[in-house]
Amino acid sequence: MSSPLQQERDRFDVVVIGGGPGGYVAGIRAAQHGLKVAVVERADLGGVCANWGCIPTKAMLHGADVAHAIDTASEYGFGVTQNSFDMAGLVTFSRKVVSRLTTGIAGLLSANGVEVIPGTAYIPAKGHVQVTSDAGVRDVRADHIIVATGARPRSIPGVTPDGDRIWTSTDALRPETRPASLLVIGSGAIGVEFASLYRDLGSEVTLVEYADRILPVEDAEVSAFVAKQFTARGIRVEVGARIASVVASEGGVETVFTTAQGAEVTVVSERVLVATGISPNSEGLGLEELGAEISRGFITTDAHCRTTVAGIYAIGDVAGGPCLAHKASHEALICVDTIAGEPHVVPLERDFVPGCTYSRPQVASIGYTEQQAKEKGRTINVGRFDLSGNGKAIALGEPTGFVKTVFDAETGELLGAHLVGPEVTEMIQGLGIARSLEATAESLAEVVFAHPTVSEAIHESVLDSMGRALHWPPRRPAAAPAVGVPV
The missing domain is CATH 3.50.50.60 (FAD/NAD(P)-binding domain)
Known part of the structure; x- marks a missing residue:
């Protein structure tokens, strides 16, 4: 039997299973509420996002951008040739980026007083977590258990990745x-x-x-x-x-x-x-035995991340889509604030979580597509502006892409936005803020956008949805009267 001191050491207010972008943020937030917190992680802090997903891919994609810049340098007056390329060098750069970030995550957890417990977790009963590692089995107790175990790459029938070919x-x-x-x-x-x-x-x-x-x-x-x-x-x-x-x-x-x-x-x-795609890491935790509802591997939760078992919560990829790091982090805040008894915790609007693809060209979107808005029975106004009419995009040598905005025709509500082009992944958050603040087409039309910026295309798209685009051919009947002619 463990000593009273050991029992106290193994007693927490919150235990988070998984140290990815959902789990470590949940740990930090819970500590900010003054709760005693442990984060259980069987691999590396930061999860797939920091170690093998969001971050290293962006580092690699930056290398691809450098390669493209070298290939097109002559257009800007530079005589540059790509004499050699060392794949190992690019991989090393990406791993250095990962190391810096994961070290930072460990530092943040430590600074907030969050204990990191290495090992694999199992929940034998409500309020009880067993952690198995090379050092043995440690039993910890907590009133609240947050499952943030993420997901892994999914294959297809008959195709088995071998790590080589x-x-x-x-x-x-x-x-x-x-x-x-x-x-x-x-x-x-x-x-x-x-x-x-x-x-x-x-x-x-x-x-x-x-x-x-x-x-x-x-x-x-x-x-x-x-x-x-x-x-x-x-x-x-x-x-x-x-x-x-x-x-x-x-x-x-x-x-x-x-x-x-x-x-x-x-x-x-x-x-x-x-x-x-991905497969959720929900198996082997003991959840089904406790009565947690699981559908296609994803843990079912309510609007505040509570599972069907009292005291057990789930956030991030394991709790269903959209399977994005920032969705996991935001759910962490909703979940922990609910546990802490914060009033007026606002549930997540899953349809309005921004999505970004960091290809060339970049893609960023939020909300409904045009087709989805129509399927929901909305009467809509759609605005569109091509980057071939945007001065900054032309100056960057990347005048290919567009901004498309979808508004409710009756209320002016922003229903969706879809951007393609240079650095649009840095622009989408402006539309997320607009949605959060319940901006309408009319109010967005009054915003002063800095010039020259690629983001001016958002303004023009909004104006276009109202039939008022300034730098794009107007969409009006061919027989529209001339200015100043009485009608």
Whole structure:
């Protein structure tokens, strides 16, 4: 039997299982409320996002941007040639970025008095967590247990990643050499980012998608635009394709798929990347035995992240989509503030969590697509502005892309926004703030946007939804009366 001192040491107000962007933020927030907190992590603090997802991919994509800048330097008067490229150097850079951030996360938890317990967690009963590690088994108790175990890459039937010829996204972040050719299965944000990355680094890339368009969760106009840009860059794009077989050998990987037109196609590539989504890490925790409701592997929660078992909560990817780091972090705040008894905790609007894809061109969106808004029975006004009319985009040498805004025609409510082009991932938050503050088309039209900026395209898109675009051909009847003529 443990001593009273040991029992006190193992007693917490909150135990968080998982140290990713949901878990570590939950730990910090709980500590800010004066609660005694432990975070259990079986691998690395920061989770997939910091270690093998959001952060290292952006570091790698920055390297791809450098490669593109070198390739196009002559347009700006520079005589630069890419004499050599060391894949290991880029991987080393990305891992240094990861190390710096994960070290920072550990420091933040320590500074807030959060205990990090290494090991694998199991919940044998409400209020009880067993943590198994090389040091043995530690039993800890807590009134509140937050499950933030995230997710892992998902494969498809008949295709087994081997870490060599057939990659997961994790493998694609640590190659020893750049593949001469790469076939990517799946064209969500992950697949599209890696297709763009490796193409800019010089690989021949084929992008294969089962749906009828790439980036299928995005607005149809966005999908079509990115597909056109990818094709122009030399990326082979196949949509409506069904994978028949993927066979690896010493010489490469033979992928057979059926096209949307019914033709059977065989592609031989040096590597294949499987980017077909994620699977939640909900198994092995003891949740189902306790009565927690789980659907397709995702833990069912209410608007305040509570599961169907009192005292157990779930946040982030394991609690369902959108499976994004910032959604996990925000749910952490909602969950912990609910535990702490904060009044007026505002539930998350899952439909209005911004999404970003850091390909070239970048994609950013929030809210409903045009089609979704129509399906919800809304009468809408749609504004659109092409970056070919934006001075800053032209000056950057990247005048390709657009901003599309969707408003409720009766109330002016912002229903959705969809951006494609340079640094639009840095611009989408402005529209998130607008939505949060219940801005309308009329109020956004009165905002003064700085010039010259790419973000001015947002203003023009808003004005266009009202028929008032300034720097784009007006959408009015051909027989509109001339200015000053009485009607």
